[in-house]
Every structure is written in C-alpha cells, then in structure tokens.
Amino acid sequence: MPQSAPFDLQLPSAAWLRNAGAAGVALALHAIVLGLLLAQWSVHAPPAPQVRTLTTQLIALAPPAPPAPPQPEVSAPPPVPVEPLPPVVAPTPDPRIEQRQLEQAALARKRVEQREIEQQRQRDLEQVQRRQAEEQARQRVQAQQLAQQRQQAEAAAERARQAELAAASRPYQPIAKEAPDYPDRALDKGIEGDCTVRYRVSPQGRVEDPQVVGDCHPLFVRPSLAAARTFRYQPRLVDGQAVAVPDVKNTFHYRIE
Structure with a gap:
C-alpha cells in the first residue's frame, strides 16, 4: 500500500513580502494624516467674512519691449580628466655627491679668501706707492727750494764779487x-x-x-x-x-x- 507524502509547509515568496511591506507603510501614513487632522479640528464656528472694497484705476502702460534675441547656449567643455600625480619620493643623497659639494664649497671659500688677501695686498701696495709718490713730490719741492736758494745765494755771491771787482778794478x-x-x-x-x-x-x-x-x-x-x-x-x-x-x-x- 503506498504511503502518503508528508505535509510540506510553504514559505511566502519575495514578491508577497514586498507587497505586504508597501501596504503596511501606506496604512501607517494614512493613520498619521488622520491624527493630524483630528488634532487641528476646532468646534468653534468660523468668523464672518469681512467685506472689502476694491478700487480700480486705469493706468496706461508703455508698450512692452521686444524680446531679446535668444542667446545661443554655450555648452561647457567636458571636464578634462586629471590624472593623479605620482607621489614624490625624496631622492636618497649620494655620499660621493655630498663629498664633491663639500669640496667645491671649501674650494670656493678658499678662492674668496685668496681674493680678499690679494685685494688687501693690492691696497697695501697702492698705499705704499701713494706714500712714495708723496715723498718724491715733497723731495722734489725741497730740491727746487734748495736749488732756488742756491741760485739766489750764487747770484748774491756773484753780485758781491762783481761789486768787489768793481771796487778793486776801475779804469783810469x-x-x-x-x-x-x-x-x-x-x-x-x-x-x-x-x-x-x-x-x-x-x-x-x-x-x-x-x-x-x-x-x-x-x-x-x-x-x-x-x-x-x-x-x-x-x-x-x-x-x-x-x-x-x-x-x-x-x-x-x-x-x-
């Protein structure tokens, strides 16, 4: 005798669950709206409407300006994709380059010191030459003065000698x-x-x-x-x-x- 199959319990499908959730949300929204209306409901009679007088006045308006011609739309250029820059990696210093740089700096400093020494030597030489020129000029002035004094003394001696000769020698x-x-x-x-x-x-x-x-x-x-x-x-x-x-x-x- 064949045996009957056991009773299978079937679970709800996914579509049914979505429909049930939407219905529940709609009911909750209607309940909230109904609660708000009941909270704002008033039992008092509404006030009588006020009568207002409307006064009109005829105003002549200027003719409307002609519409401006439509401007052509300028489409913005498409953005240019910017590629990200690669990360900057600090180079590792080379000891040989650093040693060469230190040697060049020391050589440049030595050259500057040598140039300063030469400039100081040139200034000292110019000062010595200037002093020698001043001394030579002073000696020339003294020599000229001595020569003038000697010439004056010789002229005076010659005049005295001529006077003596004139006194010692006279014609008959x-x-x-x-x-x-x-x-x-x-x-x-x-x-x-x-x-x-x-x-x-x-x-x-x-x-x-x-x-x-x-x-x-x-x-x-x-x-x-x-x-x-x-x-x-x-x-x-x-x-x-x-x-x-x-x-x-x-x-x-x-x-x-």
Missing part, C-alpha cells in the same frame, strides 16, 4: 787837465790845427814819455807836450792793485776865436 780817470798855451807866432800868423799826443799813465797817475803822433804843426808840438806832462789821472786798479796804462792818446785842438 783824468783828475786834472790844463789847456796848452796858444803859440804867439801861430796866433799872429792865424794858424789853426790839431795835435795828438800819445803817452803812458804810471801807476801813480802821472804822464810818462809823451810823444806827438800824426800830422801836427811844428808850432803846436812844444805846447802840446808841455800840457800833456801836467795831466793827472786816477790810477787804474786791477784786483786792488794800481797798474800802468800804455798808449793813452789826447788830441789838442787849436782854434782862433
């Missing part, structure tokens, strides 16, 4: 000269003429060895020689010593007035 100067006597015979005969006498002036200023030179009338020879012997001169001085003066000439002029 006549002190006394007497005119000869006109011969009577020449005067009686109306004879006129010139007679030149040459002589030597001694260191004492006296006339020595007078002689007639040139054309001289015989009547004028004796009075001319006699007059020449009476002449007196201031002696010539050479280095303070009186010396004789040879070949001194004097011409006598015989004229009848």
